[in-house]
Amino acid sequence: MSSAERMMATLIARRGERILAGLALASLTASAILSLVVSPPDAEQGNLIRLMYVHVPAAWVAYLAFAVVFVSSIAYLVTRKTRWDRLAAASAEIGVLFTALTIVLGSIWAKPVWGTWWTWDPRLTTTAILLMIYVGYLAVRRLPDSPARRARWAAVVGIVGFVDVPIVHLSVRWWRSLHQAPARLIGVPDVSPMMGAALGIGFLSFTIAYVYLMAVRLRVGRLEERAVAEALSPRVGQPVEVLMEEPARG
Amino acid sequence: MAPPAVRLSGVTRVFGVAPALIRADLSVERGEVLLVRGPNGAGKSTLLRVIGTALSPTYGSGSVLGFDLVTGREEIRRRVELLAHRTRLYEDLTAKENLRFTSALYGLDAGRIDPVLRDVGLADAAGERVRGYSHGMRQRVAVARALLRSPELLLLDEPYAGLDEEGKDVVDRVILAARAEGRTVVLATHDPSRGTAATRTAFMDGGRLLPDLRAAGVR
Amino acid sequence: MTLLGQTLTVAGKDLRIEMRGRYALGAVLPFAGTLLITFGLSLGPGRTLLQQTAPGLLWLAVLFASILAFRQAFQAEAEDGALEGLLLAPIDKAAVFLGKAAAVALELLVIEAVVVTIVTAMFGLSLGDAPLVLAGAFVLGTIGLAAVGSLFGVLAESPRAREAVFPLLVLPLTTPVLVAGVKATELAATGRGGEAGSWLSLLVAFDLVVLGVGTLVFGHLLED
Numbered sequence: 010m011s012s013a014e015r016m017m018a019t020l021i022a023r024r025g026e027r028i029l030a031g032l033a034l035a036s037l038t039a040s041a042i043l044s045l046v047v048s049p050p051d052a053e054q055g056n057l058i059r060l061m062y063v064h065v066p067a068a069w070v071a072y073l074a075f076a077v078v079f080v081s082s083i084a085y086l087v088t089r090k091t092r093w094d095r096l097a098a099a100s101a102e103i104g105v106l107f108t109a110l111t112i113v114l115g116s117i118w119a120k121p122v123w124g125t126w127w128t129w130d131p132r133l134t135t136t137a138i139l140l141m142i143y144v145g146y147l148a149v150r151r152l153p154d155s156p157a158r159r160a161r162w163a164a165v166v167g168i169v170g171f172v173d174v175p176i177v178h179l180s181v182r183w184w185r186s187l188h189q190a191p192a193r194l195i196g197v198p199d200v201s202p203m204m205g206a207a208l209g210i211g212f213l214s215f216t217i218a219y220v221y222l223m224a225v226r227l228r229v230g231r232l233e234e235r236a237v238a239e240a241l242s243p244r245v246g247q248p249v250e251v252l253m254e255e256p257a258r259g
Numbered sequence: 260m261a262p263p264a265v266r267l268s269g270v271t272r273v274f275g276v277a278p279a280l281i282r283a284d285l286s287v288e289r290g291e292v293l294l295v296r297g298p299n300g301a302g303k304s305t306l307l308r309v310i311g312t313a314l315s316p317t318y319g320s321g322s323v324l325g326f327d328l329v330t331g332r333e334e335i336r337r338r339v340e341l342l343a344h345r346t347r348l349y350e351d352l353t354a355k356e357n358l359r360f361t362s363a364l365y366g367l368d369a370g371r372i373d374p375v376l377r378d379v380g381l382a383d384a385a386g387e388r389v390r391g392y393s394h395g396m397r398q399r400v401a402v403a404r405a406l407l408r409s410p411e412l413l414l415l416d417e418p419y420a421g422l423d424e425e426g427k428d429v430v431d432r433v434i435l436a437a438r439a440e441g442r443t444v445v446l447a448t449h450d451p452s453r454g455t456a457a458t459r460t461a462f463m464d465g466g467r468l469l470p471d472l473r474a475a476g477v478r
Numbered sequence: 479m480t481l482l483g484q485t486l487t488v489a490g491k492d493l494r495i496e497m498r499g500r501y502a503l504g505a506v507l508p509f510a511g512t513l514l515i516t517f518g519l520s521l522g523p524g525r526t527l528l529q530q531t532a533p534g535l536l537w538l539a540v541l542f543a544s545i546l547a548f549r550q551a552f553q554a555e556a557e558d559g560a561l562e563g564l565l566l567a568p569i570d571k572a573a574v575f576l577g578k579a580a581a582v583a584l585e586l587l588v589i590e591a592v593v594v595t596i597v598t599a600m601f602g603l604s605l606g607d608a609p610l611v612l613a614g615a616f617v618l619g620t621i622g623l624a625a626v627g628s629l630f631g632v633l634a635e636s637p638r639a640r641e642a643v644f645p646l647l648v649l650p651l652t653t654p655v656l657v658a659g660v661k662a663t664e665l666a667a668t669g670r671g672g673e674a675g676s677w678l679s680l681l682v683a684f685d686l687v688v689l690g691v692g693t694l695v696f697g698h699l700l701e702d
Contacts, residue, residue: 086698141650148643149633154275157315161698162633166647169629169691173651176684180654183676184661240276245318247271247282252318313562314702332701337568345559349491351498363487364567366479388498397558 026228029221036214040066043207051204057121062207064114066215068136071111074104074219075139075171078146082167085160094160095234097167099226101146103219108140131182138177142170262325264289264412264443265310270319270328272305279305281466282319287445289411292438294457295447302466303447304344307414310445311341324411337365340410342418346397350390354381354400357389361404371407379403379429394421399429406433413437415446419453427453481576484569488577492551493584501550502585510543510593518600525602532601533663537656539593540616541623544586545645548627549634551582556635564700571697576689579621579628586620608671615662615674618681622655623648625688632699654684 044062051058077100085093115133116126127133146166153159238252245252265287272280280302287293295303308314310323312332320327326334348357358372376385379399389397398421405413418430427450434456437444448454462469479487496502517535522528555561564574594616597603605612626648634644662677 086695138650138653141646145643145647145650148646152633152643155273155317155702157317158702161701165629165695165699168695169688170651172687172691173654173684176654176680176687177650180657180680183680184657237276241273241278245271245273245278245281247318311566313566333568336566341566343559343562345562347560347563348558349495349554349560350557351495351554352491356494360487360491361563361567363479364484364564364569 026221026224029217029224033214033218033221036210036217040207040210040214043203043210048203048207049201054122057118058204060114060118062211064111064118065208066211067107067111067114068132069212070215070219071104071108071136071139073216074100074107075143075174078104078167079171082164082171085164086168089157091156091160094156094163095227095230096223097160097163098150099223099230101143101150101163101167102226103222105140105143105147106222107215107219108136108143111136112140129181129185131178131185134181134185135174135178138181139174142166142174146170261289262322263287264291265321265323265445267310267321267328268319270309270316270321272309272314273317278466280309280316283309283468285321285461285468287443289443290438290441291459292434292444292446292457294454294460295445295463296449296454296460297447297463298449301463303463304416305466306463306468307341307416307445307447308343310412311339311343311414312336313341313343338411339414340405340408340412341414341416342401342405343414343416344420346401348389348397348400351388353386353388354392354396354403355385357400358404358407362407365408367407375403375406378406378432380425395423395426398422399426402430402433406436409437409440409442411442413442413444415444415448417448417450418446419448419450431456479569481570481573484573485576485580488564488569488574489580489584492554492578492581495554496581496585499554501553502547502582502589506543506546506550506585507589507592509546510539510589511596513539513542514593514596514600528601529603532597532603533660533667535601536593536597536603536663537619537659540586540590540619540659541649541652541656543589543593544582544620544623544627545648547582547585547589548631548644548648551578551627552631552635561632561635561700565702571700572693574700575628575692575696578631579624579689579692582627583620583624586624587617590616590620603667605667607669608666608674611662611666611671611674611678614678615659615666615681618678618685619655619659621685622681622688623652625685625692626651629688629692629696629699632696654680658684 040062044059048059048062050056078097081093081097081100085097112133115130115136119128120126146163149166150159150163153162234253235249238249241252242249263286265285267283267285270280270283271278283306295306297303305314309316309328312323312328312335315329320329322328322331323335324338328335349360352360354376355372358376359369361367362369362372373382373385376382379402381396381399381403384392384396389400392400398418402418413433415430415434419427422430431453434444434446438456446454446457514535517539518528521531552561555564565571594605598605630644630647633647658677658680662674662681665671665674665677
């Protein structure tokens, strides 16, 4: 096994999961302490600025997850190895969570600051469209009954969706800028070093949380495949291990 | 020596959790007319569709006319015609227009369309939309398509279904013509009155090719 | 045959079917018309509001029409399993993608011509000032819609497909077309056609991206 495969295997193993869980918990706690207690309130928004420490990292993970879907989708179409499809599927599911979280947090932030639950802020709007594309991706995964076809269709959606997002963002930004644009809601305001640190830990802790959730989801994915292989094995007369290996490149 | 027409090794095709074709090992030499018999649901259609590359195998490997089932798909498609349960016709076009479309896609001689339609007995109806055709007439268009293409390997999945005696004779003529020209035919049917042109018979049940006659086919 | 030749063959087949069955003209066009009347009823009869919202409503009608048009276009492939015939043909599978996109784009342009006329009359949209900008927006936008629809229309043919998956994918992905199309139309209608350049180039970029990526990946969608 290559060192990358060994690292993956370690991460996904039970012990690896527990280590990741511990790291995630620790970093999230540190982030919480920094964001809620240590960092100062903002000059304009007061304590509301603390929402930034979860909203922005959540957005980062949402887009990171989608980037992983994109790269895995390309890798799958090129190599036809199921592990890339597993990675894409897991990342899409976790991505949906973080995308929804980003939107909800953005909404909660908007209400007290602007008096409205939704502003057509370009980044938030793009994130909402991203959520719909993700949901479309997951819906497409349910259509075919052949795993190879499911992987291929999903990969196409993953690729086209990701490539489209920058164009969507550009169009929404131009669209928005035609009108009186209030000071950007979702942006990084002038940060004091302490705020910068809190935000940085926020990014780190959310990223670790993402990796942990991925590890869990990948393990669940392999269990699902094992269940299918076990159902198939008696009917096809081949041992489960053989069925779990890469099937024919289809 | 030319590669065998079909060689399958452990080919399995699964739909969801239901295996339709299980560990198929098959060897068909060029010029053979293989008759595949079996009850409904035995996997005959799946077998033919995998050979014809309409379906890819879930497990296993194989080759058709020397080209790999997966990597050589396009090459196989150029040389194989699959006459399957679905006729793949456009309902709003006439038989002639459907065949013209096929000949454009495959680079065939469009001048042969009229004679071929005559051969299958559709000369009169050729100018009407397929939507108004009976099932038997549609089958005949599919047979006409096979005649037009004259492929190296002809795969026929229940070609007699829905045809009257005359129609069934047309199908048999196609099979005999292929055999006379040294081309290969795989015919799946559970019609007991047909299939006399076959050089070999294989049996399928429950998704498997039954072993007794496999041995006879493997060289 | 070259890719172009194959594309034209596929497009020609689709257009011939359309001329026979009149699906786009017979069902999609009336639908677009009804939609616009419904929009008018729900927003009117105040002239100003209708004039302001006309570009947006126009493009919404076009968007929904394109979804219907693709449903119809892939219906012909589904009836007797003809899509498999296209898969098995020794042609570049991208020709199927491009050919269908071209055919439906033409159908949509015809529908749009009629719909724009309706909107001009009913909603008081003025078109005179920058006809080239307007035409450019519609042609480029239609190409984008047709590309996305042709790419994902295959998914609608799956036996398990619930009706909503196709629109669920198409709507978010075509957002740039909607935004750019509406803005360009607005600018053209209010005598500021010269400012529409960036919107038109956005449409061009979108079209190139979807056509390019689609050409590369479409084959994967057809295989089983």
